[in-house]
Amino acid sequence: MADHALELIDIHCTFRSKDDRSQRYTAVADTTLRIGEGEFVSVVGPTGCGKSTLLNVGAGLLEPSSGTVRVFGQPLTGINARAGYMFQSEALMPWRSALDNVMVGLQYRGVADAQARRQAEQWLARVGLAGFGDRYPHQLSGGMRKRTALAQVLALDPDIILMDEPFSALDIQTRQLMENEVLELWAAKKKAVLFITHDLDEAIAMSDRVVVLSAGPATHPIGEFTIDLPRPRDVAEVRAHPRFVELHTQIWNVLRDEVLKGYAQQLKKAA
Numbered sequence: 001m002a003d004h005a006l007e008l009i010d011i012h013c014t015f016r017s018k019d020d021r022s023q024r025y026t027a028v029a030d031t032t033l034r035i036g037e038g039e040f041v042s043v044v045g046p047t048g049c050g051k052s053t054l055l056n057v058g059a060g061l062l063e064p065s066s067g068t069v070r071v072f073g074q075p076l077t078g079i080n081a082r083a084g085y086m087f088q089s090e091a092l093m094p095w096r097s098a099l100d101n102v103m104v105g106l107q108y109r110g111v112a113d114a115q116a117r118r119q120a121e122q123w124l125a126r127v128g129l130a131g132f133g134d135r136y137p138h139q140l141s142g143g144m145r146k147r148t149a150l151a152q153v154l155a156l157d158p159d160i161i162l163m164d165e166p167f168s169a170l171d172i173q174t175r176q177l178m179e180n181e182v183l184e185l186w187a188a189k190k191k192a193v194l195f196i197t198h199d200l201d202e203a204i205a206m207s208d209r210v211v212v213l214s215a216g217p218a219t220h221p222i223g224e225f226t227i228d229l230p231r232p233r234d235v236a237e238v239r240a241h242p243r244f245v246e247l248h249t250q251i252w253n254v255l256r257d258e259v260l261k262g263y264a265q266q267l268k269k270a271a
């Protein structure tokens, strides 16, 4: 069905255990996740449950042990060329200026230098960094580096955007500013977004749909909620909406036990 931008169908992912190489660890099992064209879907789950694993499968960076990935109806083989990714960690090249960091993906795609420069400048301006193109990553604040990374992804105009806790390292005010900016840019272009987060408030404030994953091993979806809050949204203001509070309670009721299980597992691993 072409009305899905990304489909992960009956995905299983097993890894060799880090502690005992003869053992296998099933991180993800029986997981089906579909993202419609233009839909903003968040995946929440306890720490270490398999959120990034699923995102990597959607990106084509990790081949699942079994299951199918489809991109606009076509089976995915290799890297997902219709997707752009934004990860938790810094992806900027420290030896390149902000402008060069945004330009590099365009040049790699064969865009001529002058045009790549023009487009990169436009994208830096759109994310609020006009005039900062000649700064190197170490000369930018954490929020500015995230904006540069966002411009880098959006400049390539991907049909699917995969985001793995992109703002978790930011202070709360910068984070909310960035979340609102992402929502504005998304509303203008309506790309399919798969957004991974620990933060239930962030997931509800941003999304059309929130999928809750169980604690591992064999993580799988255990709840799915349509977020019927009005748009456009301001992520700070929407938290006071009575429907937000209601949805938060409903989702947290599903998530709470999994978070406790995940936490207990982390403690056991650390012992």
Ligand SMILES: Nc1ncnc2c1ncn2[C@@H]1O[C@H](COP(=O)(O)OP(=O)(O)OP(=O)(O)O)[C@@H](O)[C@H]1O
Binding pocket: 015, 016, 017, 018, 025, 027, 045, 046, 047, 048, 049, 050, 051, 052, 053, 054, 198, 216
């Ligand atoms: N390449 C790998 N080899 C072995 N185990 C792995 C590998 N990648 C992930 N895992 C394990 O699979 C599980 C899920 O990891 P994953 O990073 O997907 O979780 P997560 O939900 O994104 O974590 P976090 O919330 O901490 O970001 C973890 O137990 C992790 O140790």
